[in-house]
Amino acid sequence: MEQLFWACLAGGVLFAIVTVVFGDLLSHALDGILDFLSVDAVRKLRPMVIVSVITAFGGAGLLVLHYTPLGSVLAVLLASAAAIAVGILVYVAYVRPMENSENSTGFSIRELSGRIGEVLVPIPPRGYGEVLVKVGAGHTNQIAASFDGDTLEAGVRVVIVEVRDDTLFVSRLEDNLE
Template sequence: MEAIFWGCFVGGALYAIISALLGDLIGHALGGILDFLSLDGHPWMNPTTLVGGITAFGGAGLLLMHYTAIGAIIVLLLAIISGVLIGGGGYFLYVKPMSESENSIALSEKDLTGKIAEVLTAIPAIGYGEVLVKVGAGNTNQIAASFDKEAIPGGTRVVIVEVKDSTLYVSKLDPY
């Protein structure tokens, strides 16, 4: 029984070290061959969750065997429970939140309503120009049209009134 616990613990630890150091390299080399491990019907079936649970099973089994006086069957059951709890905890605390996280730095155009911008390319009364909008730590250039149907010269500060069809409709910012 001890050999099984050691095998699971050492195998899991080696997997963690190798995947941390060479994970992307191995993943690209294999070209998605191991994608079957994350089945659509069973998202918990991914390497992080499974190997984490197997490693916890091995570690818990070793600790329980060496530091308690309980029988081998109880040690095995407690090690299995530990592996399931640690693997499940890894899934719910790390894998699932990361899979649902936003992985794009793109901005939402709807969030631009009410922001102040500067006209880069003059906006005619009927037609389009370009504005520079500060977003977070950076800037973005966007196509703009006059909300009030009046010409707005370059360099003018404007406020974004609405966003429709990827066009920002702007009005001159009243300096008062």
């Protein structure tokens, strides 16, 4: 039983070292080769979780076997319980937050309709200017024209009415504070 625990512990540590040292090289070399393994049911079982469970099983098993008077069967049961707890902890504390943190700074100009912006470069009645629009955590400057044919000075708050030909057509935002 001790050999099984040592094998699990050594395999997990070796996997960690190899992925840290050669992670980028291997990921580029094996790009797409193992995509057939990514079945939806298996995708929740991330390699990091699986390896941490195996490593924790080996380490906990060795500790229980050497530092308690319990037998092999109880050592396996306690090591299994510890491994499952570590796997859940790794998934909840690391894997799931990392999945949720993936976000993009990309946007489609078509998504800007209805948003509020501020005129940076004045917009003449029959010409173009520039507006600043908040997108996600940042801002973007876009070419704009007046939707109503009005002159819009710099600093005026506007609403984007429509997007045509990669140009934002904006109208003065009227604050109804009366």
